[in-house]
Amino acid sequence: MTDLRPLSDADPAVADLLGREAERQRSSIHLIASENFVSRAVMEASGSVLTNKYSEGYPGRRYYQGCAIVDAVEDLARDRAKALFGAEHANVQSHSGAQANMAVYFGLLEPGDTVLGMALDQGGHLTHGAGVNFSGRIFDFQAYGVDPGTELVDMDEVRQRALDTRPRMIVAGYSAYSRLLDWAAFRAIADEVGAYLMVDTAHFIGLIAGGAHPDPVPHAHVVTGTTHKALRGPRGGLILTTADLAAAIDKGVFPVTQGGALNNQIAARAVAFAEASTPQYREYAHQVVRNAAAMAAEMAAGGARIVSGGTDNHLFLVDLRSLDEDLTGRDAAAVLASVGIVLNSNPIPFDPRPPYRATGIRIGTPAATTCGMREPEVEATARLILEALRHRGDDARLEAVRAGVAEITAAHPAYPEGFPGHV
Ligand SMILES: Cc1ncc(COP(=O)(O)O)c(C=O)c1O
Structure with a gap:
């Protein structure tokens, strides 16, 4: 018999950990650029009866019986994604952003093909060709980076790298x-060398959905993304493509790189796509960008050097050398976590330190904005960060920062009416 006891009775150890995690989420300011807080509806769909169903294949072409309902769920999710992003085709099955990228590579390329992507240590992602990752091990990835002076991607350099390496695909994102x-310049270069253009929007797909970021869909052959970052959906991946590439992309997901779909997550993605189509979400996405700009400006006014001088999206990097030559990203992130401000250490372009220690921190505003924080709160948070980092050996000052964090989190909890679901 299936055990119908609540989690707290059936497995107190796991229930206790979930409770503690809820408390951690409640009592911190969250600035990890890739995190967010989902709605109750997303949480319910994610933790639903659909987790019990197996479905390999696609709607109308499944390998198992009993798929009529999950077919309808997946059709709904695909249709909503297509409408939201104006795409000809959507695949909503990838278990994660990395798997979406893997599916595109295997769908459109052969092992050993040359791909041009942004270097990991200059802002790219592991799946854009890092040597430790499947992408760098299976494909011949070449890299472009940022200009050492401006810390911006230089399209002349991208073009030259493309002409030199003749990639079969260019990855932007x-x-x-x-x-x-x-995006138009990337597409022109891709066309010039006869390459596919894949735009990995994992981080900013939510801003695109909300109209707060230029849209790559009209320019790219394929757009990949994650549904759990700024988009504020469940954990998972998404691929958008033109109709002519749909079959190759779908095959790249199943059967090439995945088995059965996570139907519960697909339902939750459908919910998130509908939520992201609302005027409230549009306002949210624009506020995410306004908050990042305001926070970066406040940090800069307090003496921090912002990589590239500022931000146009939901995140920015702080060069910690501007505060203290000896401060590593790792130590800075640990001090901030100890006062309830959660973010991550991050290499800056041309970082003299190894990635684990790093010289930067990355700050993102999607989660804090979901909690209702606006310019005054993120500017106050910027000042708290500077105070904690400058006085990290001073317990009394750190205690005062902790009190400042508590004031902000009390006024801006992720879930004002309590956590949805079991916790
Ligand atoms: C640009 C980019 N692509 C892909 C991914 C991978 O997403 P996931 O962690 O869901 O595999 C990330 C995650 O941080 C990312 O930033």
């Missing part, structure tokens, strides 16, 4: 870059 990319 990033995990740690605070400016806009020129």
Whole structure:
């Protein structure tokens, strides 16, 4: 018999950990650029009966019986994604952003093909060709980076790298870059060398959905993304493409790189796509960008050097050398976590330190904005960060920062009416 006891009775150890995590989420300011807080509806769909169903294949072409409902769920999610992003085709099955990228590579390329992507240590992602990642091990990835002076992607350099390396695909997109990319220029270069253009929007797909960021869909052959970052949906990946590439992309997901779909997550993605189509979400996406700009400006006014001088999206990088030559990203992130401000250490372009220690921190505003924080709160948070980093050996001052954090989190909890679901 299936055990119908609540989690707290059936497995107190796991229930206790979930409770503690809820408390951690409630009592911190969250600035990890890739995190967010989902709605109750997303949480319910994610933790639903659909987790019980197996479905390999696509709606109308499944390998198992009993798929009529999950077919309808997946059709709904695909239709909503297509409408939201104006795409000809959507695949909503990828278990994560990395798997979406893998599916595109395997769908459109052969092992050993040359791909041009942004270097990991200059803002790109592991799946854009890092040597430790499947992408760098299976494909011949070449890299472009940012200009050492401006810390911006230089399209002349991208073009030259493309002419020199003749890639079969160019990957545009990033995990740690605070400016806009020129989609039309990327497409022109891809066309010039006969390459596919894949734009990895994992980080900023939510801003695109909300109209707060230039849209790559009209320019790219394929757009990949994640549904759990700024988009504020469940964990998962998304691929948008033109109709002519739909079959190759779908095959790249199943059967090439995945088995059964996570139907519960697909339902939750459908919910998130509908939420992201609302005027409230549009306002949210614009506020995310306004908050990042306000926070970066406040940090800069307090003496911090912002990589590239500012931000046009939801994130920015702080060069910690401007505060203290000896301060590593790792130590800075640890001090901030100890006062309830959660973010991550991040290499800056041309970082003299190894990635684990790093010289920067990355700050993102999607989660804090979901909590209702606006310019006054993010500016106050910027001042708290500077205070904690400058006085990290001074317990009394750190205690005062902790009190400042508590004031902000009390006024701006993620879930004012309590956590949805079991916790
Ligand atoms: C640009 C980019 N692509 C892909 C991914 C991978 O997403 P996931 O962690 O869901 O595999 C990330 C995650 O941070 C990312 O920033």
